[in-house]
Amino acid sequence: MNDLNRRNPCRLPMLLSLTLLTIVGLSILWEFHLEAYVMHWLNLPYDGDFEDAERWRFVLTSSGFSMISLIVPTIVLKRMVTSTQLSYRRLQRIQFQTETLAKYDSLSALINRRGFMDLLCERLAQHRCISIMLIDLDHFKAINDQHGHSGGDGVLVEVADRLKHIARLHGGTAARLGGDEFCLLFLDYRDERELSDIAATTIQRVSEAFVEPSTPVRLGATIGISRSWIDATEASALLHCADTAMYRGKNAGRSMFNFYDNEYERQLRAQADLDQALRHAVEREEIVPFFQPIVTLPSQTIVGFEVLARWARPDGSTGMPTDFIPILERLGLIPAMTRSLVKQACRAASFWDDTLHLSLNVSATMITDELFPDRLAEQLRHERFPYERFEVEITEEALVGNLDAAQRNLSKLHAYGISVALDDFGIGYSGLYHLTRLSIDKIKIDRSFFEAGSIDHLPMVEAILGMARSLKMKVTAEGIEDFHLPYLPKWLAENGCHYAQGYLYGRPQAGSTIAAAVHAPLTVCAAAQN
Numbered sequence: 001m002n003d004l005n006r007r008n009p010c011r012l013p014m015l016l017s018l019t020l021l022t023i024v025g026l027s028i029l030w031e032f033h034l035e036a037y038v039m040h041w042l043n044l045p046y047d048g049d050f051e052d053a054e055r056w057r058f059v060l061t062s063s064g065f066s067m068i069s070l071i072v073p074t075i076v077l078k079r080m081v082t083s084t085q086l087s088y089r090r091l092q093r094i095q096f097q098t099e100t101l102a103k104y105d106s107l108s109a110l111i112n113r114r115g116f117m118d119l120l121c122e123r124l125a126q127h128r129c130i131s132i133m134l135i136d137l138d139h140f141k142a143i144n145d146q147h148g149h150s151g152g153d154g155v156l157v158e159v160a161d162r163l164k165h166i167a168r169l170h171g172g173t174a175a176r177l178g179g180d181e182f183c184l185l186f187l188d189y190r191d192e193r194e195l196s197d198i199a200a201t202t203i204q205r206v207s208e209a210f211v212e213p214s215t216p217v218r219l220g221a222t223i224g225i226s227r228s229w230i231d232a233t234e235a236s237a238l239l240h241c242a243d244t245a246m247y248r249g250k251n252a253g254r255s256m257f258n259f260y261d262n263e264y265e266r267q268l269r270a271q272a273d274l275d276q277a278l279r280h281a282v283e284r285e286e287i288v289p290f291f292q293p294i295v296t297l298p299s300q301t302i303v304g305f306e307v308l309a310r311w312a313r314p315d316g317s318t319g320m321p322t323d324f325i326p327i328l329e330r331l332g333l334i335p336a337m338t339r340s341l342v343k344q345a346c347r348a349a350s351f352w353d354d355t356l357h358l359s360l361n362v363s364a365t366m367i368t369d370e371l372f373p374d375r376l377a378e379q380l381r382h383e384r385f386p387y388e389r390f391e392v393e394i395t396e397e398a399l400v401g402n403l404d405a406a407q408r409n410l411s412k413l414h415a416y417g418i419s420v421a422l423d424d425f426g427i428g429y430s431g432l433y434h435l436t437r438l439s440i441d442k443i444k445i446d447r448s449f450f451e452a453g454s455i456d457h458l459p460m461v462e463a464i465l466g467m468a469r470s471l472k473m474k475v476t477a478e479g480i481e482d483f484h485l486p487y488l489p490k491w492l493a494e495n496g497c498h499y500a501q502g503y504l505y506g507r508p509q510a511g512s513t514i515a516a517a518v519h520a521p522l523t524v525c526a527a528a529q530n
């Protein structure tokens with residue numbers, strides 16, 4: 001009835017009039033004709049001498065009552081139905097608005113992550129070939145920082161418009177997954193070339209200048225592409241593939257697109273496992289100090305040891321610093337590792353002759369940390385290791401990044417009585433500036449000067465030794481090996497080199513194996529004396 005009413009509002013009064021007519025007609029029929037027949041047929045007494053007026057009164061009364069009993073409930077019912085209908089419609093409208101809000105991004109009016117995932121799941125369930133391009137804006141944070149959030153919002157809206165346009169051109173759908181992350185979704189198979197063209201156009205369009213913030217800005221975009229017919233058939237897995245491909249681009253320099261490659265993902269996982277293993281290694285002190293002897297010239301007796309980090313892996317193998325130090329740098333774990341090495345090294349050295357020195361390699365991030373000298377001094381004091389027997393080795397690369405901070409720190413170390421050696425000298429910047437202006441006590445000539453067959457480097461070594469003499473600095477020659485015998489140690493001593501280090505005098509070894517050697521006479525190699 002409600003439907004009827006809605007479609008044709010005249011229908012109800014018509015229906016009521018018709019009913020009224022029918023009731024009146026039936027009453028007349030009854031009163032004037034049928035009543036006598038029925039009474040007679042039922043053999044009941046019937047007095048037919050009624051006045052017509054009485055009959056009409058009956059007709060009107062019965063019709064009137066019938067109408068009242070029909071109209072009142074109808075009106076009440078109609079009101080109830082109308083109000084139920086209104087509530088229902090209001091509910092439907094609210095539900096629609098809620099769903100729209102939940103599936104659309106209010107800023108860009110693109111579908112949001114939920115809307116996108118719903119669409120992706122739906123299309124994948126229909127076994128459609130789908131490709132997705134995950135687009136992450138490059139350096140968007142700088143726009144927010146420079147132009148505030150309203151400027152950033154303006155840029156996002158314009159990016160959304162550009163992506164909508166690209167999606168329309170290529171029969172795709174654009175979505176904003178959150179923050180500065182967008183996505184383009186294409187149905188049906190598209191070959192690699194077509195997808196590459198779309199991705200390249202997208203990067204180009206996003207990189208064009210924006211007009212919204214007061215000063216025009218430029219952005220970039222990095223895109224990861226995944227395809228359902230190659231990479232994954234499940235929505236979240238497909239998105240994850242695009243994400244991995246996008247991160248590959250971010251790591252490789254941004255403003256580029258990449259297709260998902262599972263070999264790259266395998267490498268990423270291996271890297272993540274290694275990162276995790278190294279975090280544990282630092283925590284559990286699996287990074288241990290090895291010690292390589294440093295001898296004085298010409299006597300070639302051990303005066304100290306360089307502390308070299310080794311990873312004593314749980315499986316018994318040993319990891320080399322060139323493999324794990326760069327990872328620890330990235331993970332920000334060098335300070336923790338160094339602290340642990342200092343502790344272990346000092347404890348090992350407490351069993352040795354108390355004249356021996358320790359030399360510690362210090363990375364760029366640490367040497368420019370203004371708390372480093374005090375923390376190191378505090379740790380040495382705690383370990384009861386005299387400052388005068390401790391040395392830090394730094395490379396010139398470590399100095400150039402933040403020269404002022406490094407200079408302050410080197411002076412502080414000096415003030416404590418800790419000496420400083422410039423490591424790998426001769427292969428880097430080798431600027432005289434560093435030698436004259438900074439508090440450096442010693443230079444360590446890089447081992448590449450003493451590689452097999454490179455005798456031509458000796459004039460250079462001679463020049464370095466001359467320079468160090470004028471600057472009143474000590475010198476250590478690194479990388480002295482057996483094949484340098486018998487001439488090199490003697491030549492170095494004659495030319496004013498104070499110390500030597502290398503396999504000739506000993507390889508880096510664990511603290512436990514050093515203990516015996518240093519309790520014996522400190523001369524290392526009889527042959528080397530020649």
Ligand code: C2E
Nearest residue numbers: 307308309320321322361362363479480481501502503508
């Ligand atoms: P480095 O400071 O120049 O250390 C000397 C490297 O030369 C050591 O390699 C040592 O084993 C190697 N070596 C010593 N004598 C000879 C020789 O006669 N011939 C040859 N061919 N090599 C020799 P290692 O232990 O693999 O260390 C490599 C680099 O890792 C070190 O170079 C240093 O830069 C870094 N490193 C090691 N331990 C630490 C550490 O605790 N902290 C930091 N920041 N860096 C470290």
Ligand code: CA
Nearest residue numbers: 306361393423
């Ligand atoms: Ca060193």
Ligand code: CA
Nearest residue numbers: 423424444478
């Ligand atoms: Ca070195």
